[in-house]
Amino acid sequence: MGKVLTIAMPCYNVERYxxxxxxxxxxxxLADDVEVIVVDDGSTDETARIAQGYVERMPQLFRLVSKENGGHGSAVNAGIDHAQGRYFRVVDGDDWVDTDGLVRVVELLKASDADLFVDEKVEVDMTTHARTHCHLPAGFRLPGVVDFLSVCGDGACEAFLTIHTLSVKTELLRLNNIRLHEGIFYVDLQYVVMATCYAATVQFAPVEVYQYLLGNAEQSVAFASYAKRYEDHAAMVRDILAFADQGRFQGPIAQYLDNRVRLALHTHFNIALIYDEDRARGMRRAKAFYSWLASSHPRFERMVRSRYRKTLALHYLGVDGPRLAKMMGR
Structure with a gap:
Protein backbone atom coordinates (compact mmCIF):
# COMPACT_ATOMS: atom_id res chain seq x y z
CA MET A 1 0.00 0.00 0.00
CA GLY A 2 3.03 2.30 0.18
CA LYS A 3 4.03 4.71 2.89
CA VAL A 4 1.37 6.39 4.97
CA LEU A 5 3.48 9.34 6.13
CA THR A 6 6.52 11.21 4.90
CA ILE A 7 8.43 13.17 7.54
CA ALA A 8 10.75 15.77 6.05
CA MET A 9 13.54 16.79 8.43
CA PRO A 10 15.22 20.03 7.27
CA CYS A 11 18.75 20.12 8.68
CA TYR A 12 21.47 22.72 8.67
CA ASN A 13 24.44 22.21 11.00
CA VAL A 14 22.44 20.35 13.64
CA GLU A 15 25.02 17.73 14.59
CA ARG A 16 24.51 18.63 18.25
CA TYR A 17 20.82 17.70 18.18
CA LEU A 30 7.23 2.86 11.97
CA ALA A 31 9.37 1.18 9.33
CA ASP A 32 6.57 -0.13 7.09
CA ASP A 33 4.42 2.99 7.12
CA VAL A 34 6.74 5.99 7.51
CA GLU A 35 9.65 7.43 5.56
CA VAL A 36 11.93 10.00 7.12
CA ILE A 37 13.66 12.21 4.55
CA VAL A 38 16.60 13.99 6.14
CA VAL A 39 17.19 17.05 3.96
CA ASP A 40 20.75 18.21 4.52
CA ASP A 41 20.61 21.85 3.47
CA GLY A 42 24.31 22.32 2.73
CA SER A 43 25.58 21.65 6.25
CA THR A 44 29.27 22.14 6.92
CA ASP A 45 29.37 20.01 10.08
CA GLU A 46 28.73 16.26 10.63
CA THR A 47 24.99 16.44 9.92
CA ALA A 48 25.10 14.45 6.68
CA ARG A 49 27.43 11.79 8.09
CA ILE A 50 25.20 11.26 11.12
CA ALA A 51 22.11 10.98 8.92
CA GLN A 52 23.83 8.52 6.58
CA GLY A 53 24.49 6.23 9.51
CA TYR A 54 20.75 5.94 10.14
CA VAL A 55 20.09 5.35 6.44
CA GLU A 56 22.53 2.45 6.46
CA ARG A 57 21.06 1.01 9.65
CA MET A 58 17.39 1.34 8.67
CA PRO A 59 17.12 1.95 4.90
CA GLN A 60 13.42 1.11 4.86
CA LEU A 61 12.75 4.06 7.14
CA PHE A 62 15.41 6.72 6.48
CA ARG A 63 16.53 8.54 3.34
CA LEU A 64 19.10 11.30 2.94
CA VAL A 65 18.75 14.13 0.43
CA SER A 66 21.74 16.47 0.24
CA LYS A 67 21.47 19.84 -1.45
CA GLU A 68 23.07 23.26 -1.58
CA ASN A 69 22.06 25.64 1.17
CA GLY A 70 18.76 27.30 0.37
CA GLY A 71 17.09 27.85 3.71
CA HIS A 72 14.23 26.18 5.52
CA GLY A 73 11.72 26.74 2.73
CA SER A 74 14.05 25.16 0.21
CA ALA A 75 14.47 22.10 2.43
CA VAL A 76 10.71 21.72 2.86
CA ASN A 77 10.25 22.07 -0.90
CA ALA A 78 12.80 19.30 -1.43
CA GLY A 79 10.94 17.13 1.06
CA ILE A 80 7.68 17.60 -0.84
CA ASP A 81 9.44 16.80 -4.12
CA HIS A 82 10.81 13.49 -2.78
CA ALA A 83 7.84 12.46 -0.64
CA GLN A 84 6.27 9.06 -1.26
CA GLY A 85 3.87 9.05 1.69
CA ARG A 86 0.15 9.77 1.46
CA TYR A 87 0.58 12.43 4.14
CA PHE A 88 3.43 14.90 4.68
CA ARG A 89 4.74 16.64 7.78
CA VAL A 90 7.87 18.47 8.93
CA VAL A 91 10.09 17.77 11.94
CA ASP A 92 13.06 20.13 12.23
CA GLY A 93 16.51 18.68 12.76
CA ASP A 94 16.90 20.13 16.27
CA ASP A 95 13.54 18.79 17.48
CA TRP A 96 12.17 15.29 18.06
CA VAL A 97 8.93 13.35 18.48
CA ASP A 98 7.18 11.29 21.09
CA THR A 99 7.62 7.90 19.45
CA ASP A 100 4.56 6.23 20.94
CA GLY A 101 2.46 9.24 19.99
CA LEU A 102 3.68 9.13 16.41
CA VAL A 103 2.93 5.41 16.20
CA ARG A 104 -0.61 6.15 17.34
CA VAL A 105 -1.01 8.97 14.80
CA VAL A 106 0.18 6.73 11.96
CA GLU A 107 -2.49 4.19 12.88
CA LEU A 108 -5.10 6.96 12.76
CA LEU A 109 -3.78 8.21 9.42
CA LYS A 110 -4.20 4.74 7.93
CA ALA A 111 -7.95 5.03 8.50
CA SER A 112 -8.27 8.73 7.66
CA ASP A 113 -9.04 10.48 4.41
CA ALA A 114 -8.90 14.01 5.83
CA ASP A 115 -6.96 16.65 3.92
CA LEU A 116 -5.44 17.85 7.21
CA PHE A 117 -4.59 15.93 10.36
CA VAL A 118 -3.83 17.90 13.53
CA ASP A 119 -2.25 16.51 16.71
CA GLU A 120 -0.54 18.02 19.78
CA LYS A 121 2.93 19.33 20.59
CA VAL A 122 5.03 19.83 23.70
CA GLU A 123 7.29 22.86 24.15
CA VAL A 124 10.53 21.97 25.94
CA ASP A 125 12.72 24.64 27.54
CA MET A 126 16.31 23.85 26.55
CA THR A 127 17.69 25.26 29.82
CA THR A 128 15.24 24.06 32.46
CA HIS A 129 13.83 21.12 30.48
CA ALA A 130 10.37 22.21 31.63
CA ARG A 131 7.64 20.79 29.41
CA THR A 132 4.49 22.62 28.35
CA HIS A 133 1.91 20.37 26.74
CA CYS A 134 -0.13 22.32 24.20
CA HIS A 135 -3.44 20.51 24.42
CA LEU A 136 -6.06 20.74 21.74
CA PRO A 137 -8.94 22.96 22.88
CA ALA A 138 -11.82 20.90 24.25
CA GLY A 139 -14.05 21.94 21.39
CA PHE A 140 -11.70 20.36 18.87
CA ARG A 141 -11.42 16.91 20.40
CA LEU A 142 -13.81 15.83 17.69
CA PRO A 143 -14.43 12.26 16.57
CA GLY A 144 -13.41 11.47 13.03
CA VAL A 145 -13.15 13.74 10.01
CA VAL A 146 -14.99 17.09 9.98
CA ASP A 147 -15.59 19.81 7.42
CA PHE A 148 -12.80 22.38 7.61
CA LEU A 149 -15.34 25.14 6.98
CA SER A 150 -17.01 24.26 10.28
CA VAL A 151 -13.90 25.05 12.35
CA CYS A 152 -11.66 27.39 10.36
CA GLY A 153 -13.25 30.53 11.74
CA ASP A 154 -12.50 29.67 15.35
CA GLY A 155 -9.46 31.51 16.72
CA ALA A 156 -8.46 28.55 18.88
CA CYS A 157 -8.37 26.34 15.80
CA GLU A 158 -6.28 28.87 13.88
CA ALA A 159 -3.77 29.08 16.72
CA PHE A 160 -3.38 25.32 16.74
CA LEU A 161 -2.76 24.92 13.02
CA THR A 162 1.05 25.07 13.04
CA ILE A 163 3.79 23.35 11.11
CA HIS A 164 4.54 21.32 14.24
CA THR A 165 1.05 19.85 14.62
CA LEU A 166 0.01 19.48 11.00
CA SER A 167 0.09 16.58 8.55
CA VAL A 168 -1.18 17.40 5.06
CA LYS A 169 -2.14 15.17 2.19
CA THR A 170 0.85 15.13 -0.14
CA GLU A 171 -1.47 15.21 -3.13
CA LEU A 172 -3.01 18.47 -1.89
CA LEU A 173 0.43 20.09 -1.66
CA ARG A 174 1.35 19.00 -5.18
CA LEU A 175 -1.96 19.69 -6.93
CA ASN A 176 -1.93 23.24 -5.58
CA ASN A 177 1.77 23.77 -6.23
CA ILE A 178 2.57 24.67 -2.63
CA ARG A 179 6.10 26.07 -2.79
CA LEU A 180 7.79 28.05 -0.05
CA HIS A 181 9.96 31.12 -0.41
CA GLU A 182 13.58 30.00 -0.42
CA GLY A 183 16.52 31.68 1.26
CA ILE A 184 14.55 33.26 4.13
CA PHE A 185 13.31 32.43 7.62
CA TYR A 186 9.67 32.47 8.77
CA VAL A 187 8.22 30.34 5.98
CA ASP A 188 6.43 28.09 8.49
CA LEU A 189 3.44 30.43 8.45
CA GLN A 190 3.47 30.58 4.66
CA TYR A 191 3.34 26.78 4.54
CA VAL A 192 0.46 26.53 7.01
CA VAL A 193 -1.59 29.31 5.40
CA MET A 194 -1.22 28.01 1.86
CA ALA A 195 -1.80 24.35 2.70
CA THR A 196 -4.82 24.83 4.94
CA CYS A 197 -6.70 27.18 2.63
CA TYR A 198 -7.10 24.41 0.06
CA ALA A 199 -8.36 21.85 2.58
CA ALA A 200 -11.93 20.58 2.62
CA THR A 201 -11.66 18.31 5.65
CA VAL A 202 -9.67 18.00 8.86
CA GLN A 203 -9.23 15.49 11.67
CA PHE A 204 -8.05 16.37 15.19
CA ALA A 205 -6.34 13.91 17.51
CA PRO A 206 -5.43 14.66 21.16
CA VAL A 207 -2.14 12.78 20.80
CA GLU A 208 1.23 14.23 21.83
CA VAL A 209 3.75 14.05 18.99
CA TYR A 210 6.05 17.02 18.32
CA GLN A 211 8.70 17.96 20.90
CA TYR A 212 9.61 21.59 20.20
CA LEU A 213 12.85 22.88 21.72
CA LEU A 214 12.61 26.47 22.96
CA GLY A 215 15.01 28.87 24.64
CA ASN A 216 17.85 29.19 22.14
CA ALA A 217 18.78 32.86 21.87
CA GLU A 218 19.57 32.30 18.18
CA GLN A 219 16.12 30.90 17.44
CA SER A 220 14.28 32.76 14.71
CA VAL A 221 11.44 33.51 17.15
CA ALA A 222 13.70 35.20 19.74
CA PHE A 223 13.12 38.97 19.94
CA ALA A 224 16.63 39.90 18.77
CA SER A 225 16.48 37.35 15.95
CA TYR A 226 13.17 38.75 14.75
CA ALA A 227 14.73 42.22 14.51
CA LYS A 228 17.89 40.89 12.87
CA ARG A 229 15.84 39.01 10.27
CA TYR A 230 13.27 41.71 9.73
CA GLU A 231 13.61 41.63 5.94
CA ASP A 232 12.98 37.87 5.92
CA HIS A 233 9.76 38.34 7.84
CA ALA A 234 8.79 41.19 5.51
CA ALA A 235 9.32 38.95 2.48
CA MET A 236 7.13 36.23 4.00
CA VAL A 237 4.38 38.72 4.82
CA ARG A 238 4.46 40.09 1.28
CA ASP A 239 4.08 36.54 -0.03
CA ILE A 240 0.98 35.78 2.00
CA LEU A 241 -0.50 39.19 1.24
CA ALA A 242 -0.14 38.46 -2.47
CA PHE A 243 -1.65 35.01 -1.93
CA ALA A 244 -4.63 36.49 -0.06
CA ASP A 245 -5.29 39.20 -2.64
CA GLN A 246 -5.53 36.76 -5.55
CA GLY A 247 -9.18 36.23 -4.66
CA ARG A 248 -9.12 32.45 -4.99
CA PHE A 249 -11.17 31.80 -1.88
CA GLN A 250 -14.67 32.74 -0.79
CA GLY A 251 -16.77 32.71 2.36
CA PRO A 252 -15.32 31.26 5.57
CA ILE A 253 -12.02 30.30 3.93
CA ALA A 254 -11.48 33.86 2.70
CA GLN A 255 -12.26 35.15 6.20
CA TYR A 256 -9.89 32.59 7.72
CA LEU A 257 -7.14 33.64 5.31
CA ASP A 258 -7.69 37.32 6.04
CA ASN A 259 -7.40 36.64 9.75
CA ARG A 260 -4.14 34.73 9.38
CA VAL A 261 -2.67 37.56 7.31
CA ARG A 262 -3.91 40.18 9.78
CA LEU A 263 -2.18 38.40 12.67
CA ALA A 264 1.02 38.16 10.62
CA LEU A 265 0.87 41.92 10.06
CA HIS A 266 0.42 42.49 13.79
CA THR A 267 3.56 40.47 14.43
CA HIS A 268 5.43 42.36 11.74
CA PHE A 269 4.72 45.73 13.30
CA ASN A 270 5.65 44.33 16.72
CA ILE A 271 9.02 43.30 15.28
CA ALA A 272 9.74 46.79 14.00
CA LEU A 273 8.27 48.89 16.78
CA ILE A 274 8.65 46.71 19.88
CA TYR A 275 11.28 44.00 19.39
CA ASP A 276 13.98 46.08 17.69
CA GLU A 277 16.35 47.58 20.27
CA ASP A 278 17.33 50.20 17.70
CA ARG A 279 14.14 52.19 18.16
CA ALA A 280 14.86 54.70 15.40
CA ARG A 281 15.52 51.94 12.87
CA GLY A 282 12.36 50.14 13.93
CA MET A 283 10.31 53.29 13.44
CA ARG A 284 11.74 53.82 9.97
CA ARG A 285 10.98 50.25 9.04
CA ALA A 286 7.43 50.37 10.37
CA LYS A 287 6.59 53.62 8.59
CA ALA A 288 8.03 52.39 5.30
CA PHE A 289 6.18 49.08 5.45
CA TYR A 290 2.91 50.73 6.48
CA SER A 291 3.18 53.16 3.58
CA TRP A 292 3.80 50.27 1.19
CA LEU A 293 0.87 48.32 2.66
CA ALA A 294 -1.48 51.28 2.23
CA SER A 295 -0.59 51.65 -1.44
CA SER A 296 -0.28 47.97 -2.39
CA HIS A 297 -2.88 46.27 -0.18
CA PRO A 298 -5.30 48.98 1.04
CA ARG A 299 -7.86 46.44 2.24
CA PHE A 300 -5.37 45.03 4.73
CA GLU A 301 -4.14 48.49 5.70
CA ARG A 302 -7.67 49.33 6.80
CA MET A 303 -7.87 46.03 8.64
CA VAL A 304 -4.76 46.70 10.79
CA ARG A 305 -4.89 50.49 11.05
CA SER A 306 -6.15 50.58 14.63
CA ARG A 307 -3.68 47.95 15.81
CA TYR A 308 -0.81 49.76 14.07
CA ARG A 309 -1.63 52.98 15.93
CA LYS A 310 -1.77 51.14 19.25
CA THR A 311 1.63 49.57 18.53
CA LEU A 312 3.02 53.01 17.72
CA ALA A 313 1.80 54.20 21.11
CA LEU A 314 3.53 51.29 22.86
CA HIS A 315 6.71 52.15 20.96
CA TYR A 316 6.60 55.76 22.19
CA LEU A 317 6.03 54.48 25.73
CA GLY A 318 9.23 52.44 25.52
CA VAL A 319 7.62 48.99 25.62
CA ASP A 320 10.03 46.28 24.45
CA GLY A 321 9.65 42.58 23.68
CA PRO A 322 9.92 41.15 27.22
CA ARG A 323 7.60 43.82 28.61
CA LEU A 324 5.01 43.20 25.89
CA ALA A 325 5.18 39.46 26.56
CA LYS A 326 4.57 40.13 30.25
CA MET A 327 1.64 42.41 29.42
CA MET A 328 0.18 39.63 27.29
CA GLY A 329 0.58 37.10 30.12
CA ARG A 330 3.25 35.03 28.39
Whole structure:
Protein backbone atom coordinates (compact mmCIF):
# COMPACT_ATOMS: atom_id res chain seq x y z
CA MET A 1 0.00 0.00 0.00
CA GLY A 2 3.03 2.30 0.18
CA LYS A 3 4.03 4.71 2.89
CA VAL A 4 1.37 6.39 4.97
CA LEU A 5 3.48 9.34 6.13
CA THR A 6 6.52 11.21 4.90
CA ILE A 7 8.43 13.17 7.54
CA ALA A 8 10.75 15.77 6.05
CA MET A 9 13.54 16.79 8.43
CA PRO A 10 15.22 20.03 7.27
CA CYS A 11 18.75 20.12 8.68
CA TYR A 12 21.47 22.72 8.67
CA ASN A 13 24.44 22.21 11.00
CA VAL A 14 22.44 20.35 13.64
CA GLU A 15 25.02 17.73 14.59
CA ARG A 16 24.51 18.63 18.25
CA TYR A 17 20.82 17.70 18.18
CA UNK A 18 20.25 15.37 15.23
CA UNK A 19 20.75 12.01 16.93
CA UNK A 20 18.04 12.77 19.46
CA UNK A 21 15.56 13.47 16.67
CA UNK A 22 16.54 10.48 14.57
CA UNK A 23 16.55 8.15 17.58
CA UNK A 24 12.97 9.17 18.33
CA UNK A 25 12.02 8.07 14.81
CA UNK A 26 14.17 4.93 14.55
CA UNK A 27 11.46 2.53 15.67
CA UNK A 28 10.59 -0.72 13.89
CA UNK A 29 6.90 -0.02 14.44
CA LEU A 30 7.23 2.86 11.97
CA ALA A 31 9.37 1.18 9.33
CA ASP A 32 6.57 -0.13 7.09
CA ASP A 33 4.42 2.99 7.12
CA VAL A 34 6.74 5.99 7.51
CA GLU A 35 9.65 7.43 5.56
CA VAL A 36 11.93 10.00 7.12
CA ILE A 37 13.66 12.21 4.55
CA VAL A 38 16.60 13.99 6.14
CA VAL A 39 17.19 17.05 3.96
CA ASP A 40 20.75 18.21 4.52
CA ASP A 41 20.61 21.85 3.47
CA GLY A 42 24.31 22.32 2.73
CA SER A 43 25.58 21.65 6.25
CA THR A 44 29.27 22.14 6.92
CA ASP A 45 29.37 20.01 10.08
CA GLU A 46 28.73 16.26 10.63
CA THR A 47 24.99 16.44 9.92
CA ALA A 48 25.10 14.45 6.68
CA ARG A 49 27.43 11.79 8.09
CA ILE A 50 25.20 11.26 11.12
CA ALA A 51 22.11 10.98 8.92
CA GLN A 52 23.83 8.52 6.58
CA GLY A 53 24.49 6.23 9.51
CA TYR A 54 20.75 5.94 10.14
CA VAL A 55 20.09 5.35 6.44
CA GLU A 56 22.53 2.45 6.46
CA ARG A 57 21.06 1.01 9.65
CA MET A 58 17.39 1.34 8.67
CA PRO A 59 17.12 1.95 4.90
CA GLN A 60 13.42 1.11 4.86
CA LEU A 61 12.75 4.06 7.14
CA PHE A 62 15.41 6.72 6.48
CA ARG A 63 16.53 8.54 3.34
CA LEU A 64 19.10 11.30 2.94
CA VAL A 65 18.75 14.13 0.43
CA SER A 66 21.74 16.47 0.24
CA LYS A 67 21.47 19.84 -1.45
CA GLU A 68 23.07 23.26 -1.58
CA ASN A 69 22.06 25.64 1.17
CA GLY A 70 18.76 27.30 0.37
CA GLY A 71 17.09 27.85 3.71
CA HIS A 72 14.23 26.18 5.52
CA GLY A 73 11.72 26.74 2.73
CA SER A 74 14.05 25.16 0.21
CA ALA A 75 14.47 22.10 2.43
CA VAL A 76 10.71 21.72 2.86
CA ASN A 77 10.25 22.07 -0.90
CA ALA A 78 12.80 19.30 -1.43
CA GLY A 79 10.94 17.13 1.06
CA ILE A 80 7.68 17.60 -0.84
CA ASP A 81 9.44 16.80 -4.12
CA HIS A 82 10.81 13.49 -2.78
CA ALA A 83 7.84 12.46 -0.64
CA GLN A 84 6.27 9.06 -1.26
CA GLY A 85 3.87 9.05 1.69
CA ARG A 86 0.15 9.77 1.46
CA TYR A 87 0.58 12.43 4.14
CA PHE A 88 3.43 14.90 4.68
CA ARG A 89 4.74 16.64 7.78
CA VAL A 90 7.87 18.47 8.93
CA VAL A 91 10.09 17.77 11.94
CA ASP A 92 13.06 20.13 12.23
CA GLY A 93 16.51 18.68 12.76
CA ASP A 94 16.90 20.13 16.27
CA ASP A 95 13.54 18.79 17.48
CA TRP A 96 12.17 15.29 18.06
CA VAL A 97 8.93 13.35 18.48
CA ASP A 98 7.18 11.29 21.09
CA THR A 99 7.62 7.90 19.45
CA ASP A 100 4.56 6.23 20.94
CA GLY A 101 2.46 9.24 19.99
CA LEU A 102 3.68 9.13 16.41
CA VAL A 103 2.93 5.41 16.20
CA ARG A 104 -0.61 6.15 17.34
CA VAL A 105 -1.01 8.97 14.80
CA VAL A 106 0.18 6.73 11.96
CA GLU A 107 -2.49 4.19 12.88
CA LEU A 108 -5.10 6.96 12.76
CA LEU A 109 -3.78 8.21 9.42
CA LYS A 110 -4.20 4.74 7.93
CA ALA A 111 -7.95 5.03 8.50
CA SER A 112 -8.27 8.73 7.66
CA ASP A 113 -9.04 10.48 4.41
CA ALA A 114 -8.90 14.01 5.83
CA ASP A 115 -6.96 16.65 3.92
CA LEU A 116 -5.44 17.85 7.21
CA PHE A 117 -4.59 15.93 10.36
CA VAL A 118 -3.83 17.90 13.53
CA ASP A 119 -2.25 16.51 16.71
CA GLU A 120 -0.54 18.02 19.78
CA LYS A 121 2.93 19.33 20.59
CA VAL A 122 5.03 19.83 23.70
CA GLU A 123 7.29 22.86 24.15
CA VAL A 124 10.53 21.97 25.94
CA ASP A 125 12.72 24.64 27.54
CA MET A 126 16.31 23.85 26.55
CA THR A 127 17.69 25.26 29.82
CA THR A 128 15.24 24.06 32.46
CA HIS A 129 13.83 21.12 30.48
CA ALA A 130 10.37 22.21 31.63
CA ARG A 131 7.64 20.79 29.41
CA THR A 132 4.49 22.62 28.35
CA HIS A 133 1.91 20.37 26.74
CA CYS A 134 -0.13 22.32 24.20
CA HIS A 135 -3.44 20.51 24.42
CA LEU A 136 -6.06 20.74 21.74
CA PRO A 137 -8.94 22.96 22.88
CA ALA A 138 -11.82 20.90 24.25
CA GLY A 139 -14.05 21.94 21.39
CA PHE A 140 -11.70 20.36 18.87
CA ARG A 141 -11.42 16.91 20.40
CA LEU A 142 -13.81 15.83 17.69
CA PRO A 143 -14.43 12.26 16.57
CA GLY A 144 -13.41 11.47 13.03
CA VAL A 145 -13.15 13.74 10.01
CA VAL A 146 -14.99 17.09 9.98
CA ASP A 147 -15.59 19.81 7.42
CA PHE A 148 -12.80 22.38 7.61
CA LEU A 149 -15.34 25.14 6.98
CA SER A 150 -17.01 24.26 10.28
CA VAL A 151 -13.90 25.05 12.35
CA CYS A 152 -11.66 27.39 10.36
CA GLY A 153 -13.25 30.53 11.74
CA ASP A 154 -12.50 29.67 15.35
CA GLY A 155 -9.46 31.51 16.72
CA ALA A 156 -8.46 28.55 18.88
CA CYS A 157 -8.37 26.34 15.80
CA GLU A 158 -6.28 28.87 13.88
CA ALA A 159 -3.77 29.08 16.72
CA PHE A 160 -3.38 25.32 16.74
CA LEU A 161 -2.76 24.92 13.02
CA THR A 162 1.05 25.07 13.04
CA ILE A 163 3.79 23.35 11.11
CA HIS A 164 4.54 21.32 14.24
CA THR A 165 1.05 19.85 14.62
CA LEU A 166 0.01 19.48 11.00
CA SER A 167 0.09 16.58 8.55
CA VAL A 168 -1.18 17.40 5.06
CA LYS A 169 -2.14 15.17 2.19
CA THR A 170 0.85 15.13 -0.14
CA GLU A 171 -1.47 15.21 -3.13
CA LEU A 172 -3.01 18.47 -1.89
CA LEU A 173 0.43 20.09 -1.66
CA ARG A 174 1.35 19.00 -5.18
CA LEU A 175 -1.96 19.69 -6.93
CA ASN A 176 -1.93 23.24 -5.58
CA ASN A 177 1.77 23.77 -6.23
CA ILE A 178 2.57 24.67 -2.63
CA ARG A 179 6.10 26.07 -2.79
CA LEU A 180 7.79 28.05 -0.05
CA HIS A 181 9.96 31.12 -0.41
CA GLU A 182 13.58 30.00 -0.42
CA GLY A 183 16.52 31.68 1.26
CA ILE A 184 14.55 33.26 4.13
CA PHE A 185 13.31 32.43 7.62
CA TYR A 186 9.67 32.47 8.77
CA VAL A 187 8.22 30.34 5.98
CA ASP A 188 6.43 28.09 8.49
CA LEU A 189 3.44 30.43 8.45
CA GLN A 190 3.47 30.58 4.66
CA TYR A 191 3.34 26.78 4.54
CA VAL A 192 0.46 26.53 7.01
CA VAL A 193 -1.59 29.31 5.40
CA MET A 194 -1.22 28.01 1.86
CA ALA A 195 -1.80 24.35 2.70
CA THR A 196 -4.82 24.83 4.94
CA CYS A 197 -6.70 27.18 2.63
CA TYR A 198 -7.10 24.41 0.06
CA ALA A 199 -8.36 21.85 2.58
CA ALA A 200 -11.93 20.58 2.62
CA THR A 201 -11.66 18.31 5.65
CA VAL A 202 -9.67 18.00 8.86
CA GLN A 203 -9.23 15.49 11.67
CA PHE A 204 -8.05 16.37 15.19
CA ALA A 205 -6.34 13.91 17.51
CA PRO A 206 -5.43 14.66 21.16
CA VAL A 207 -2.14 12.78 20.80
CA GLU A 208 1.23 14.23 21.83
CA VAL A 209 3.75 14.05 18.99
CA TYR A 210 6.05 17.02 18.32
CA GLN A 211 8.70 17.96 20.90
CA TYR A 212 9.61 21.59 20.20
CA LEU A 213 12.85 22.88 21.72
CA LEU A 214 12.61 26.47 22.96
CA GLY A 215 15.01 28.87 24.64
CA ASN A 216 17.85 29.19 22.14
CA ALA A 217 18.78 32.86 21.87
CA GLU A 218 19.57 32.30 18.18
CA GLN A 219 16.12 30.90 17.44
CA SER A 220 14.28 32.76 14.71
CA VAL A 221 11.44 33.51 17.15
CA ALA A 222 13.70 35.20 19.74
CA PHE A 223 13.12 38.97 19.94
CA ALA A 224 16.63 39.90 18.77
CA SER A 225 16.48 37.35 15.95
CA TYR A 226 13.17 38.75 14.75
CA ALA A 227 14.73 42.22 14.51
CA LYS A 228 17.89 40.89 12.87
CA ARG A 229 15.84 39.01 10.27
CA TYR A 230 13.27 41.71 9.73
CA GLU A 231 13.61 41.63 5.94
CA ASP A 232 12.98 37.87 5.92
CA HIS A 233 9.76 38.34 7.84
CA ALA A 234 8.79 41.19 5.51
CA ALA A 235 9.32 38.95 2.48
CA MET A 236 7.13 36.23 4.00
CA VAL A 237 4.38 38.72 4.82
CA ARG A 238 4.46 40.09 1.28
CA ASP A 239 4.08 36.54 -0.03
CA ILE A 240 0.98 35.78 2.00
CA LEU A 241 -0.50 39.19 1.24
CA ALA A 242 -0.14 38.46 -2.47
CA PHE A 243 -1.65 35.01 -1.93
CA ALA A 244 -4.63 36.49 -0.06
CA ASP A 245 -5.29 39.20 -2.64
CA GLN A 246 -5.53 36.76 -5.55
CA GLY A 247 -9.18 36.23 -4.66
CA ARG A 248 -9.12 32.45 -4.99
CA PHE A 249 -11.17 31.80 -1.88
CA GLN A 250 -14.67 32.74 -0.79
CA GLY A 251 -16.77 32.71 2.36
CA PRO A 252 -15.32 31.26 5.57
CA ILE A 253 -12.02 30.30 3.93
CA ALA A 254 -11.48 33.86 2.70
CA GLN A 255 -12.26 35.15 6.20
CA TYR A 256 -9.89 32.59 7.72
CA LEU A 257 -7.14 33.64 5.31
CA ASP A 258 -7.69 37.32 6.04
CA ASN A 259 -7.40 36.64 9.75
CA ARG A 260 -4.14 34.73 9.38
CA VAL A 261 -2.67 37.56 7.31
CA ARG A 262 -3.91 40.18 9.78
CA LEU A 263 -2.18 38.40 12.67
CA ALA A 264 1.02 38.16 10.62
CA LEU A 265 0.87 41.92 10.06
CA HIS A 266 0.42 42.49 13.79
CA THR A 267 3.56 40.47 14.43
CA HIS A 268 5.43 42.36 11.74
CA PHE A 269 4.72 45.73 13.30
CA ASN A 270 5.65 44.33 16.72
CA ILE A 271 9.02 43.30 15.28
CA ALA A 272 9.74 46.79 14.00
CA LEU A 273 8.27 48.89 16.78
CA ILE A 274 8.65 46.71 19.88
CA TYR A 275 11.28 44.00 19.39
CA ASP A 276 13.98 46.08 17.69
CA GLU A 277 16.35 47.58 20.27
CA ASP A 278 17.33 50.20 17.70
CA ARG A 279 14.14 52.19 18.16
CA ALA A 280 14.86 54.70 15.40
CA ARG A 281 15.52 51.94 12.87
CA GLY A 282 12.36 50.14 13.93
CA MET A 283 10.31 53.29 13.44
CA ARG A 284 11.74 53.82 9.97
CA ARG A 285 10.98 50.25 9.04
CA ALA A 286 7.43 50.37 10.37
CA LYS A 287 6.59 53.62 8.59
CA ALA A 288 8.03 52.39 5.30
CA PHE A 289 6.18 49.08 5.45
CA TYR A 290 2.91 50.73 6.48
CA SER A 291 3.18 53.16 3.58
CA TRP A 292 3.80 50.27 1.19
CA LEU A 293 0.87 48.32 2.66
CA ALA A 294 -1.48 51.28 2.23
CA SER A 295 -0.59 51.65 -1.44
CA SER A 296 -0.28 47.97 -2.39
CA HIS A 297 -2.88 46.27 -0.18
CA PRO A 298 -5.30 48.98 1.04
CA ARG A 299 -7.86 46.44 2.24
CA PHE A 300 -5.37 45.03 4.73
CA GLU A 301 -4.14 48.49 5.70
CA ARG A 302 -7.67 49.33 6.80
CA MET A 303 -7.87 46.03 8.64
CA VAL A 304 -4.76 46.70 10.79
CA ARG A 305 -4.89 50.49 11.05
CA SER A 306 -6.15 50.58 14.63
CA ARG A 307 -3.68 47.95 15.81
CA TYR A 308 -0.81 49.76 14.07
CA ARG A 309 -1.63 52.98 15.93
CA LYS A 310 -1.77 51.14 19.25
CA THR A 311 1.63 49.57 18.53
CA LEU A 312 3.02 53.01 17.72
CA ALA A 313 1.80 54.20 21.11
CA LEU A 314 3.53 51.29 22.86
CA HIS A 315 6.71 52.15 20.96
CA TYR A 316 6.60 55.76 22.19
CA LEU A 317 6.03 54.48 25.73
CA GLY A 318 9.23 52.44 25.52
CA VAL A 319 7.62 48.99 25.62
CA ASP A 320 10.03 46.28 24.45
CA GLY A 321 9.65 42.58 23.68
CA PRO A 322 9.92 41.15 27.22
CA ARG A 323 7.60 43.82 28.61
CA LEU A 324 5.01 43.20 25.89
CA ALA A 325 5.18 39.46 26.56
CA LYS A 326 4.57 40.13 30.25
CA MET A 327 1.64 42.41 29.42
CA MET A 328 0.18 39.63 27.29
CA GLY A 329 0.58 37.10 30.12
CA ARG A 330 3.25 35.03 28.39
Missing amino acids: LRRGLDSLADER
